[in-house]
Structures are given as C-alpha cells and as structure tokens.
Amino acid sequence: MENNTKLKAYWKTNLRYLSILLTIWFVVSYGFGILLVDELNTIRLGGFKLGFWFAQQGAIFTFVVLIFVYVRLMNKLDKKYNVDERPSKNDLD
C-alpha cells in the first residue's frame, strides 16, 4: 500500500518534469522557430536574424540540453523514491 502511494507520487513528479520540459521544447522550436519567426527576425544575433537562428541552430542546441536535464532529474528522482536499478534484493515486485 505504502509502495503504491510512493509510486503514484513518483509518477506525478515525472509527469510534472515532462510537461515543463516539453513546454520548453515546444516554445523553442514551434514558437521561436516557426510561429514567431518574423517577429524575432527583426532582432539580430551576430550575422544571423534571431528567428532564422532558432529555426536552423538554436532549437537543436536546446533539444540536446533538454535531454541531459531530463536524465539528471530522473536519475535523482529514481534514487529519491528508491526505484533505481541498483542491483538489490528488495525489488518492488
């Protein structure tokens, strides 16, 4: 029973992480790179127009960062709720 509530809390936190990270994912690519591209193109980043830069470079860099942030968050979360894959005899099942 206790395990069950614990797992629910783990899953809820996971879903919260997912929604935050996927929101950033959406805003950077579809927002900055596509929907707002004309507005951002009035701003310059070196030799780039900013909207064009997000669409062809910036979004990709952001994707990489998002995955590594997710990996870090989840590895911590797994440990906190004791569901990580340490070789252990007290597996939850």
Add this chain to the structure above:
Amino acid sequence: MNLSVQTWTYLIVGATFALYIFIAIRSRAGSTKEFYVAGGGVPPLANGMATAADWMSAASFISMAGLISFMGYDGAVYLMGWTGGYVLLALLLAPYLRKFGKFTVPDFIGDRYYSDVARTVAVICALFVSFTYVAGQMRGVGVVFSRFLEVPINWGIIIGMGIVFFYAVLGGMKGITYTQVAQYCVLIFAFMVPAIYISIQLTGNPIPQLGFGGTVAEGVPLLDKLDGLHKELGFAAYTDGSKSTIDVFFITAALMIGTAGLPHVIVRFFTVPKVKDARISAGYALVFIAILYTTAPAIAAFARTNLITTIEDKKEYKAMPEWFKKWENTGLIAWTDKNNDGQIQYLPGKPFKGKPKFNTQKGKSGERLVTNEATANKNELYIDRDIMVLANPEIARLPNWVIALVAAGGLAAALSTAAGLLLVISTSVSHDLIKKQINPNISERGELLYARIAAAVAVVVAGLFGIYPPGFVAQVVAFAFGLAAASFFPAIVLGIFDKRMNKQGAIAGMVVGLLFTIAYIVYFKFLGGTAAGWWFGISPEGIGTLGMLINAGVALAVSRNTEAPPKNVQNMVEQIRFPRGAGDAQQH
C-alpha cells in the same frame, strides 16, 4: 600525393568497406537475441553513436544540405523535425520500452493490447514504414556509386544491395551495431572536413556553425550577401522561405513525431543494459546527430553562395569549371540554351518539364541536349538537389582526397541506415510473424534462418524500390515519417501514459490513422491532386501530424466506450513506469 579523385575514391571506399566487413565477421550473431538486440549489452555511448549512424541516412548526408540550400529558411522543417523527435523519444518512449524489455515494437503493441490483431497491424505498419524508408537509402547508394565510381545509377544500387546483404544477413543487430559505430566516425569526419575547409575559405572561421553567422571578404554577413544574391536573381530571400506557416508547422511536427515512431530507431533502445542507459543513450545519440545537423544548414548556405557566384562570375557555359561538366555527364545538371547566347541564365522556376532526358547530340556550346519540353520562363539551368553536398568540395576546389572522403561518408550513411531497416524487416517477419503467430514452437536455429532469409528478400525488394523511385531521396524518406507518426506513436505513448487504453481503441486508431495518411499522400502525390486541394494548406509531407491526431482521437473515443483492459495488462503498465527490475531484453 597527387592521385586522381577516382583513385582516391577506390582507396578510401575500399578501406572503409574492408573495415565494415572485418567488424561484421568479428561480431556475427550466433543467437536470436544477438541477432535482434545485440545480446542487450551495448554500452550507452556506443549505442548513441550507432543510433546516430542508423538514424542519419543518405537523406541526411546527401540530400538534406542540398534541399536546405534550395529551400533557405524552409529547410528548418528538416533540421528541427529530424532532431526534435529525440526529445520525445527520450522523455516519452525509450525508458519505458526498455523496461518492458522485449525485442520489437510489435512485441510491445501485441502484449500491451493483449491481441494478435494489434500485433499484426503493428507488423504491417513496421514493414510499410521500413520499406518506404529503405527505398530512399538504396537510391542514395546508387547516386554515390554512379557519380564516384562512374557506373550507371542502377548498377550502383545493385552493388550497394550486395554489400548490405552481406553484413545485415550475417551480423544481425550485433554486427550492425559495431559496424554503425565505425560508420558514424567515417560519415561525420567526411561531413565535417569539407565544411571546415569551406567555412575558412568563405568566412575565415573554422567552426561552420559560427562561420554560418560570420562575415565574408566584402565585410557583410554571409547570410546578408546570400539574401542579396537571391534578390538580384529574383529568388525569395534565403532567410525567409516560401512555405506557409501552417505547412512548416505540420511538416516539422510530422517529422518529429515520426522520428519517435520509427521502429528501427526505437529498437536501438532495446539493446542497452538498463533503463538509465536508454535515457542517456538518447541524449548521446542527439549530440552525435546535432554535430551534423547544425553543420548542414551552414554547408547549405556556403554551397548556395558558391554556386551562384561561380555561375554569375563566368556566365559562359564554355568557361564553367570541370565539376559542372562531370555532373552534367551523370545527368544531375542540365543546361538548355533557350536564347542561344552561350551563357547560363540561372533564374527562379524550372527550365523544362520533369527530370532531364538527354539525346546523344551536343549543342552549339558542347552541352548535352535535352529532349524535355522547355518552360516559358527564362531559367536555363537544372540542378538536382541531391548533388549539392557531393559536388560541394569540387565547387570549392578542395583536394581530391576530400572529394573521395565525401563519397565514403555518403556510402556509410546510406549503408548504416539500410542495414538497420533491413533488420527491422527481417525481425518483423521471423520474430513477430513466424515465431509469435505462425509457428511458436520453431527452434532457435530455425528462427535465425528465417530472419536471414527475410533480410535477403528485403534487400532485393528495397533495391527494386531504389531503381524505380517515387521522388527525391529526402522526399521518399519524408513519407515514412508521416506513416510512422500516424500509426505507432500514439499507440505506444497511450499504451504507457493511459492505463485505460484498450485493444479496440489502439487498433481502431492505428488503422484509421494509417489509412487516412496513406490516402491523402497517394491522392495528392500520385492521383493528380493539386496544392489547391490541400486541407488547411497542409502538404502531403505534413499530413502525418493530422493522421497522428486522428489516430489518438479515435483511440481515446473507442477505448472509453469499450471495456477496460484486463488487470494483468494494467499491472504491466504500472510496472514499466519505474526503472527497478528491468532485466535483460528477453523472449518471454
């Protein structure tokens, strides 16, 4: 050394092929587990690299920079579309599927939806997607071979078939994984060397990603110069693009979601030992992919600038450099002197209808004459988008060994992806159809034999697709994504995140999503549908996004009106949501 391009190509391509075959023989598969998931013991970093090579196809290597070069801003659909899916993979799919711990995507669908019908639908989807995709790869192999070894495209495809046949059939996933690691190294080196050279030539900055935003010799930013050149010739500005916003949105989404639904990508995450490894190897894969994907748009802009300035400087056909005539000989460049002035007019629009068909005669300036019906506009030059990356080093006058290296890289990209796809096809047949449905008592050796036969048949069929292709390499591949997006992605994600999803819902969703997407593509690509009839202005390339939404909508509606899945399936969904207890990928 002052060897010819031809000699260098034989040397470098020969050396890389010898390496692949050596690895394939060293790591050939002895059991079905090794054949399907490399024994489940691939370290995450190696898996990331193999995933990147598996993923980056002939389309990424050969066609993408070329397409972007002609599309300008619109090329972002490929750049974001083919990278953003890894975020979905890492966050929504890979860890859970690894925890589930079977061999294939149809395995998951079949077990999660407790239904052989669902499994069969998934197998059909997997075969459909993989065949569509592999056709593009074989075409890519043909293009590279025909140009660099100067054989006809169809012969190139046949040679490519022979090589893939050899190591996919022999090595299975184990052989493929380590060959792909080597192929990644070859292809990324081959992609970066000319990019760095050209970046230095044009902007003085050795890092292409920075050179892209750098300044050319005249003191203006490269992209501004390119916009200026485009304006002079009457093209839309390079940094603006010409697709509608909604179409760009839908195509990008279809490619991203499709990426996350491609069976040959998903299966790579079954090969690592732990759930933790599945997450991080998606991250590594994206790093390795991003190196190429952030360089490609830089190459596109460099190549476009070089191409326009070369033609505009000289103008006269007779004064064109050697590469121009070489590519004309392969039929990928054609010039038709509409106003008989001996000069090349390069302007927007198609110079003539369709792909060039040459007769045996030469024109006044020595050009190959085409028999195509000329169009009314003033443009005289046809350039196949596929050659931009391949011709780039020649256009920039780089040393011969660099040109040969690009050939080896293109082949590595095409072969690694083709092998990954053929493996999915053979696994679908031998494991999902024969072992799981037709003959469950089949012996390990029997199953392995069927896997190899299926791989062999698949190679031949793929070759035929390559010889009679339905479009540009990248476009053929784009359809595979639409189909993957509309079939697998919702079924898998709902299977993990919606415990109430049942077999009726999932099957209805997959069938409706897939049929809708196929119908739309076939109607607008092959049955004469025109852009005016596109729903909401969505092109066939982007329709997979709508197909995905329809799939999910139908699945949710049907599942809520039919009974809940059995208790043991609901428990299984609970189990895959946390990492502890993930064993090896296993059969039962």
